[in-house]
Amino acid sequence: MPFTDSKVIFSYDGRIKAGIDFGEVDVSVNELTKTITVKLPEVKILNSEVFNDSLIVYDEKNSPFNSFTFEDMNLSISELKKSAEETAIEKGFLETALENAENIIKTSISGFYDLKKYEVRFE
Numbered sequence: 001m002p003f004t005d006s007k008v009i010f011s012y013d014g015r016i017k018a019g020i021d022f023g024e025v026d027v028s029v030n031e032l033t034k035t036i037t038v039k040l041p042e043v044k045i046l047n048s049e050v051f052n053d054s055l056i057v058y059d060e061k062n063s064p065f066n067s068f069t070f071e072d073m074n075l076s077i078s079e080l081k082k083s084a085e086e087t088a089i090e091k092g093f094l095e096t097a098l099e100n101a102e103n104i105i106k107t108s109i110s111g112f113y114d115l116k117k118y119e120v121r122f123e
Helices: 070-090 093-110
Strands: 007-011 014-019 026-030 035-039 044-050 056-061 119-122
Touching: 014 070, 014 093, 035 093, 044 070, 070 093, 093 119
Parallel strands: 035 119
Antiparallel strands: 007 056, 014 044, 026 035
């Protein structure tokens, strides 16, 4: 029906953080085999945020019968956060977070053990 469509096109910046809970890391050392085994918890999205001051509205068209409200905007931001998290996961964001966590742990272990003599295994 004429005059019943509303639309808005907007963009904004945000940040997604992923990682592990380092408190759940379990490290065991086998002196016989010179192996250090590190059991890691699941990598997950820790936080996602939207920078509201970065909002840019490119196009807004409101119908007198169906207007776009701030409540709609908040729902859109919530949906966009979820969509951004899903896209990040699809593009390997969690794998990168896991690699970073492993590097941090390996660097920490190297302060206690000579990694030329010990093998570090992640599980």
